[in-house]
Amino acid sequence: MGSLPSDIISPLDPDNFLYESSQVLQFIADYYRDVEKFPVQSQVQPGYLRSLSPKAAPLFPEQLEAILADVQSNILPGLTHWQSPNFFAYFQANASTAAFLGEMLCTGLNVVGFNWITSPAATELENIVVDWVGKMLNLPQTFLFSGTGGGVLYGSTCEALVCTLAAARDMALKEMGANGITELVVYSSDQTHFSLQKAAKLVGILPNNIRMIPTSRSTSFALEPSKVRSAMEKDSARGLAPLFLCATIGTTSSGAVDPLKELGQVAQDFNVWLHVDAAYAGSACICPEFRQYLDGVELADSLSINPHKWLLTNMDCCCLWLQNPTTLIDSLGASPEYLKNKASESNHVVDYKDWQIALSRRFRALKLWVLIRRYGVANLRDHVRSDVKLAKLFEAFVRADKRFEVAVPRRFALVCFRLVNGGESEKEEEKEDGDEKGSRLSRKLLEMVNSSGRAYMSHAVVGGKFLIRCAIGGTLTEERHVVGLWELIQEKAALLLENAFIPKKINIVS
Structure with missing residues (x-):
């Protein structure tokens, strides 16, 4: 039975916040201490949780102790424990104390930084942090705010693919007209993550115009530039318009690496957008011995990595860099009257609402900033x-x-x-x-x-x-x-x- 209405407390009482959050912190600390003891893959059957749950929401507030007890007894058994040291599936979802603390600050401050004026620090810190990571990867200055490019933090590379595809599409349609969308073609290897196909459909590319070029064991399943060139030549001869080429650094299936220099040359010859999906292995390129895999990135239009996979940054966090951010802004930007302000109209600030699908956005930069500073x-x-x-x-x-x-x-x-x-x-x-x-x-x-x-x-x-x-x-x-x-x-x-x-x-x- 729930507590009586007289037990209702302020939704954001600082003293109670400190007391109850300390209980949650203790719960999480105990979880990490014991996570190795749980079956890594959940052993429950479909529908298990409904039978353990009330049929309706409680009318009156319940004690946090009771809620945490239910998390322990009902929720944890239904988890596949990604933070278990015995989790070796898919790709890791790294977590760390520093990123957790940054996430606490992000959630606690709870700002909605869709443009500069709504929280200047949120925007400017994001500018700084994406440049930091770009320099860690030794990216060309043309990808950095300190140069002529820029970057943005998303939730995942899936979002990065949708946004860059939309930018490439709109650039092409300016010349071709709206009806030209049926002629646009997207290219990748058969090892490329399925999210590219999903993103292409979302921006209106016909399914028949998505080319998943076969790879072979002889090239360790990397995308062969000669096959890409041949495919683009054939499509061009048929009156189609090559639009977008996705190269991968560390494919999901096998960790294959596509040759950026050679693919970049093909992309330039056909005037197509080259995106580098380095969601998994891009993080490794902060180490000089792995940086070679990004050689040729200067020929790309965009690059994305996921620090939440291998840089100890709790979910979610994706870095996207562009050599020409204006193309993205032209595609995704909008300026309704209620968002107009002097800072935006000065063109001296970044309004991240114009770099993404949604209007609202979290202060992800705070998490990445704390992580980098705390660990180095x-x-x-x-x-x-x-x-x-x-x-x-x-x-x-x-x-x-x-x-x-x-x-x-x-x-x-x-x-x-x-x-x-x-x-x-x-x-x-x-x-x-x-x-x-x-x-x-x-x-x-x-x-x-x-x-x-x-x-x-x-x-x-x-x-x-x-x-x-x-x-x-x-x-x-x-x-x-x-x-x-x-x-x-x-x-x-x-x-x-x-x-x-x-x-x-x-x-x-x-």
Whole structure:
């Protein structure tokens, strides 16, 4: 039963705020302390929560202690624990104390900085922070506010793709006329994240005009410039208009890297917008040894990375840089009378409402600013390097076991592997080739590992083969968790394959 109406407190009483927020902080701290104990992948069945919940909202206020108790008993079992050190699926969603503190400040101040005048510090700090990260990546000055470009913080690269596609579309239609939209064509590889297809549809590109160009094992599944050029030549000959090319640094399926210099030249030859989706691996390029993967970025129109994936920045945070922000503003900008003001009309300030889909926006820059200041670039580099070191360790385990293969080259902290050998009967061997067998065995192995609750990985199908993806990079993940994952994989492989040999001890690769 809820509390009596007399217990109602002020919605924003400072003393109560301090008391109750301290309870939530304690709850979260305990969660992180115990997160390793939970099954990584939620074990609940669909609809479980409705049966545990009241049929209607409470009429009177309830005590926070009761609410947190329900979070513990009802909500946590329904979570797949992305912050578990045994989470190796998809890509990591990094979290850190510093980013959490920045998020607290963002939420607590609760400003809505859609234009400069609504909170000058929110806009100007965002200008500063995106330049900081751009300099960490050694981007050309043409992408920075301190040069001739600029950047913006979004929630995800999906938003960045919609906005840059809209800008490219509107630039083209100024010359072609509105009816020309049926002629516009978008290009990427078959490894590009599906969000590009979704974004293209949202801005009006016909589904038949989205080209997902096949990749091959011979190029480690990178997009081949010659194939892109050929596709654009064919489309141009048919009267279509090449519009937008998306290159990826660290594809979701396999971590592939597209060659920016060569693709940039193709884009220039056909006057198409080149966007670089570096959502995952772009963060690694703050380390000098990985910066090579951005060589050629000077030929791109835009670039996006997700600090919430690998730079310890709690969800959500995406950086987008443009060489010519005016193209974005021309497409997304609007100036209703009630938003007009002297600062905006002076053209000396940035109004971020004109850089995004929505009007309202959060003070994300505060989170990224606190993070960078609290840890420093050197520690952020060490964080990336430590994850890569763990990935090399796991890769060595896979290579040392003849039953497994590393399916695609590892460049960052993603290891894609397959179970390919083991005691199947000769009759079954005759029924399917090696690739089919490896895919079937790998699929079974992944199901066994994930259903155990002790670890969680995901999969991809690349070049027609089913691959298990081990994405290392959780904030709490240590060497012992990677070793434990490999022991679990060997344990389940032994159940799956007859006569499998499992060494009792693992020789740690230093």
